[in-house]
Amino acid sequence: MNLRDLRYLLAVAEHEHFGRAARACGVSQPTLSVQIRKLEDLLGVVLFERGGKVAAPTAACRQLLDHARAAVAAAEAVLATARSLRDPLAGRFRLGVIPTLAPYLLPLVFGPLREALPALELEPWEDQTAALLERLRAHELDAVLLATDETAPDLMGVPLFAEPFMAALPPEHPLAAREAVAETDLARDILVLSDGHCLRDQALEACGQTTALGAALRASSLTTLLNMVAAGYGTTLIPGLAAGAAQDAGIVLRPLTTWTGRTIRIVWRAHFPQRPAAEAVGEVIARRLRGYTESTAATAA
């Protein structure tokens, strides 16, 4: 049985006339007669009483009409829904963001994203790199914003902007007197985030260290880390976009003597069909941050 057959059935039932129903369906009358006949054979039920002036639906036919209508309507709904989903820049877009980036980047880009991609329903999801990649591969996220450079054959992505690291010092710290700070100078009393944060590894690498101050002091969030620095527990490296939050916490910020930082990328599955949406989101973020990166570079210079 076919949707076409059901449409023919509905047409004849409505018009009670094969010729007119055929015209309404855009086919010839013999076509309709044959198809209805086949449908009757298939169903084992006589659908129409021919011979009078009209082709009257039988009682059995009337009992089938509602189901037939429902089937045709549902099929139409598939088409209509598909039409509304056709725009790749529309629909839900679940974007994973690492915790050391999300609170500082998202406020900057929500506005431009809404403006540039009004039909895209952005759903941010905050987690650490490994968890984000797991969710991405499980199709629970559409794309992720990462600060690491690893590449995988099943994933692809593009760099969006470079985010410089800055030295974060307690106001009374000796290094706070300098214009710029060398990473190695921070190594002595640097504080880092807890395991799993990519920023932790990057900060340690920048300082040429592999271990940091006492494990008990490892902060589980950047906010906590900033509060610890402000309280004089030690120093740290923070990503540039967190500068505002750091200053609010009463921390002294100093550029590094040689540019050091991380590159933020947007990453999606290699076969992700909504790739245009991922690229568009990346483009909007990159454009919004272009000026920021340049001005920061200028300040550091």
Added chain:
Amino acid sequence: MNLRDLRYLLAVAEHEHFGRAARACGVSQPTLSVQIRKLEDLLGVVLFERGGKVAAPTAACRQLLDHARAAVAAAEAVLATARSLRDPLAGRFRLGVIPTLAPYLLPLVFGPLREALPALELEPWEDQTAALLERLRAHELDAVLLATDETAPDLMGVPLFAEPFMAALPPEHPLAAREAVAETDLARDILVLSDGHCLRDQALEACGQTTALGAALRASSLTTLLNMVAAGYGTTLIPGLAAGAAQDAGIVLRPLTTWTGRTIRIVWRAHFPQRPAAEAVGEVIARRLRGYTESTAATAA
């Protein structure tokens, strides 16, 4: 778009694997790949993300699945309903019966009909011949029980049984003393039903008359007519099946000297597809009344 396409869509979405979905659908994997691809082109939407270990439904696809399921389910409902309607001796059967027959015949045949045709939902409808034929031609009735012999090219039917007329007399009437009564003897003071009842015309014809006693006295129902006879207003001819009701009303019944009566037929539209049901109903009624007719004939003889 086709129901088959939707089934394929559902299969791939369920198995998340083209090969297994193909096996489940009973087609080859290339067939499924091509058809899904065509569906994607038609809808303008990518339905599955290929390339990983699994073929994962996209977000757009998931939004279509419910509609697709509804369409397939409705189509299945058409088939299932048709299967249950396949028996021509099942379903609603609207049977028109004339008023001078219905109250006396139906109690006799309801039982046998329920027993012989348990799946047939009999819906009796009582009205005069002309109205019944109108409703029959308008497909508002499936068959009618008539006492007239007219035939029409768009109708057909079979005789079921012959119903003798009997003379109905007030107890004190002079003719009540006789064993049998001649129709012509009744002519003097015969009462008849109102216009539209076929029994009216048949009674008048049997007596060789075309007019009857005063128009004001024309009874609108056989019950009223019997009451009028019992009250001494006059005589009448009644159909044999009403004998019981007549005697209950205190009327004297006498056979006619020469057999006179009417033939009850069941009539349906010439193109009525449920003809087997009409014939079966007729058969049950005829069989139930066979003994009656013979015994009546024996009584009259």
Added chain:
DNA sequence: GGATCCCGATAGGTGGCGCCTATCGATATC
């Protein structure tokens, strides 16, 4: 790191079937 396996896509060929036009048979109308 080459061989192997698994996945979905592609190519080429074939049969079924839905569609057409032309025509018929039956029925209703004048």
Added chain:
DNA sequence: GATATCGATAGGCGCCACCTATCGGGATCC
């Protein structure tokens, strides 16, 4: 009895769903 209308039938054509065979890519395994 001639005409018009309706649905059924006949014959032919072209599309398309289906098959088998094969390909290309990616993961896995000695």
